[in-house]
Amino acid sequence: MYRTNTCGELRETHIGTRAILSGWVHRLRDKGFVVWVDLRDRYGITQLVFDQERSPKELLDLARELGRETVIQVQGEVIERASKNPNLPTGDIELLVTELTVLNKSLTPPFTLEDQTDGGEDIRMKYRYLDLRRNPVKDKLIFRHRVALEVRNYLSKLDFIEVETPYLIKSTPEGARDFLVPSRMNPGQFYALPQSPQTFKQLLMVGGMDKYYQIVKCFRDEDLRADRQPEFTQIDCEMAFVEQEDILNCFEGLTRHLLREFHGIDPGEFPRMTYDEAMARYGNDKPDIRFGMEFAELNALAQHRDFSVFNTAELVVGIAVPGAGDYTRKELDALVDWVKRPQVGAKGMVHVKCNPDGSYKSSVDKFYGQEDLAQWAEACGAGPGDLICVLSGATAQTRTQLSALRMELAGRLGLRRPDEFAPLWVVDFPLLELDGETGRYHAMHHPFTAPKAGQLELLERDPGAVKANAYDLVLNGNEIGGGSIRIHDKQTQQTLFGHLGFSPEQAREQFGFLMDAFQYGAPPHGGIAFGLDRLVAILGGQESIRDFIAFPKNNNGRDVMIDAPAAIDSDQLGELHIKLDL
Numbered sequence: 118m119y120r121t122n123t124c125g126e127l128r129e130t131h132i133g134t135r136a137i138l139s140g141w142v143h144r145l146r147d148k149g150f151v152v153w154v155d156l157r158d159r160y161g162i163t164q165l166v167f168d169q170e171r172s173p174k175e176l177l178d179l180a181r182e183l184g185r186e187t188v189i190q191v192q193g194e195v196i197e198r199a200s201k202n203p204n205l206p207t208g209d210i211e212l213l214v215t216e217l218t219v220l221n222k223s224l225t226p227p228f229t230l231e232d233q234t235d236g237g238e239d240i241r242m243k244y245r246y247l248d249l250r251r252n253p254v255k256d257k258l259i260f261r262h263r264v265a266l267e268v269r270n271y272l273s274k275l276d277f278i279e280v281e282t283p284y285l286i287k288s289t290p291e292g293a294r295d296f297l298v299p300s301r302m303n304p305g306q307f308y309a310l311p312q313s314p315q316t317f318k319q320l321l322m323v324g325g326m327d328k329y330y331q332i333v334k335c336f337r338d339e340d341l342r343a344d345r346q347p348e349f350t351q352i353d354c355e356m357a358f359v360e361q362e363d364i365l366n367c368f369e370g371l372t373r374h375l376l377r378e379f380h381g382i383d384p385g386e387f388p389r390m391t392y393d394e395a396m397a398r399y400g401n402d403k404p405d406i407r408f409g410m411e412f413a414e415l416n417a418l419a420q421h422r423d424f425s426v427f428n429t430a431e432l433v434v435g436i437a438v439p440g441a442g443d444y445t446r447k448e449l450d451a452l453v454d455w456v457k458r459p460q461v462g463a464k465g466m467v468h469v470k471c472n473p474d475g476s477y478k479s480s481v482d483k484f485y486g487q488e489d490l491a492q493w494a495e496a497c498g499a500g501p502g503d504l505i506c507v508l509s510g511a512t513a514q515t516r517t518q519l520s521a522l523r524m525e526l527a528g529r530l531g532l533r534r535p536d537e538f539a540p541l542w543v544v545d546f547p548l549l550e551l552d553g554e555t556g557r558y559h560a561m562h563h564p565f566t567a568p569k570a571g572q573l574e575l576l577e578r579d580p581g582a583v584k585a586n587a588y589d590l591v592l593n594g595n596e597i598g599g600g601s602i603r604i605h606d607k608q609t610q611q612t613l614f615g616h617l618g619f620s621p622e623q624a625r626e627q628f629g630f631l632m633d634a635f636q637y638g639a640p641p642h643g644g645i646a647f648g649l650d651r652l653v654a655i656l657g658g659q660e661s662i663r664d665f666i667a668f669p670k671n672n673n674g675r676d677v678m679i680d681a682p683a684a685i686d687s688d689q690l691g692e693l694h695i696k697l698d699l
């Protein structure tokens with residue numbers, strides 16, 4: 118028997134009993150006549166004591182030599198600690214060791230395995246198995262487990278069943294590139310790894326499963342923007358005989374349950390905002406509504422003077438930055454430089470300082486008087502002591518730029534508090550999105566999304582104006598879930614494929630199986646998918662998803678621990694009938 122108890126288990130009530138523990142040597146303090154060892158496992162730390170008076174000399178000598186992270190087994194008596202440690206759950210006791218076995222030695226770890234480590238990201242990822250021993254990482258994985266379990270229980274109680282769908286499939290159009298897997302048995306042919314189980318979950322509805330969910334890996338080969346992973350996990354769901362309202366209610370319930378369970382808060386009914394409104398008020402389809410700083414469109418107020426920059430702009434839009442009215446010249450210049458960075462891309466920024474005495478000082482005083490500026494301030498909701506930042510230009514770009522500035526400044530002002538949760542639904546997304554490069558429309562969500570009732574004929578006249586039965590669940594500025602009511606008849610699906618530029622043959626080739634299925638009594642259905650990694654990170658009050666994933670990949674999509682991706686030998690390539698052309 119390796120252990121009678123874990124290292125987090127022994128308490129005052131165990132005093133006088135014997136115990137066997139196994140774990141890692143976390144820390145060692147050698148006072149000469151006494152040696153203390155902190156023994157660690159997943160459950161906690163127990164202090165071991167070896168001393169001159171009560172332990173045999175050989176045992177004391179052996180203990181003294183123990184290196185960090187050595188795996189040992191000890192047996193001894195649970196005794197009361199002379200100086201108790203109230204910060205440790207096991208802090209009232211220690212184990213007076215009578216037997217010590219070294220189970221496995223350890224090299225010196227390349228970074229300290231403490232809560233605060235000296236190890237940088239690269240070295241931590243290379244030795245992730247050591248990093249996992251640290252509390253902050255371990256606790257995040259346990260938290261993820263608890264969230265996933267809660268999701269499973271909640272959905273299961275609502276009659277959802279978890280069904281696994283295959284990983285070796287044909288392309289699913291979620292807007293990214295596919296990861297491909299060559300088929301040895303079918304030379305020249307490839308599987309694609311699922312970008313999501315989209316078509317399968319719809320087929321499960323045709324199959325009568327009624328309510329499906331799956332906590333499932335998805336794979337998207339895209340250039341990795343910050344904090345994205347090429348493989349990630351979704352809580353994927355689909356329901357039959359539902360309208361949008363049913364889905365929103367069901368998954369608002371799940372989200373509310375998680376917030377209550379993990380934070381003891383009930384955010385009440387989630388606000389709903391149309392896509393158009395979100396773009397106009399926040400310049401973003403996933404607005405962070407933990408704080409205000411809403412957009413105020415200033416065209417009517419600002420386009421009647423001689424300031425040609427504003428006069429020629431499609432949109433003039435401002436935000437009030439609370440308490441920033443005392444920014445220095447230098448700070449304002451830095452802000453202008455910030456919006457001009459290529460990542461943001463604004464040409465410049467106009468500012469108005471709302472002075473405490475009720476007067477205004479702006480970078481465009483030459484063109485606008487105090488009364489004009491007072492009107493701007495009113496429109497933006499700016500009061501004395503605030504700063505107004507105004508951007509102008511083409512509508513879509515300017516909104517994106519101001520949204521970036523809004524988020525940046527809110528971050529600097531501490532308004533994006535991780536312990537505050539502000540969920541909302543964004544609804545009525547456009548069905549199609551124009552690709553600026555190709556000039557072609559593609560599905561904003563995916564091509565199986567149903568247009569809003571009665572909008573199908575608008576597809577011919579004004580495709581960009583058609584709204585979809587699509588919705589996103591947004592939490593603290595992150596899209597944590599998204600889904601739609603689906604098309605469930607062959608004709609509509611075919612029409613939409615046509616609008617997306619598929620010839621009937623191409624549509625048949627890629628999605629014939631789905632359109633065939635729709636001819637055999639497909640029920641009306643719809644669904645949603647949550648990004649589990651992000652959801653868990655937000656619930657855990659963290660910005661980054663990385664430590665909520667046991668073995669994440671780096672920004673180049675590499676696993677630096679196992680060193681993947683890697684070249685494969687020519688025999689293996691030959692078996693797959695692949696010749697490299699590098």
Ligand code: ASP
Nearest residue numbers: 313315600601644645646
């Ligand atoms: N398949 C979609 C996605 O991965 C979600 C959905 O429509 O249910 O974003």
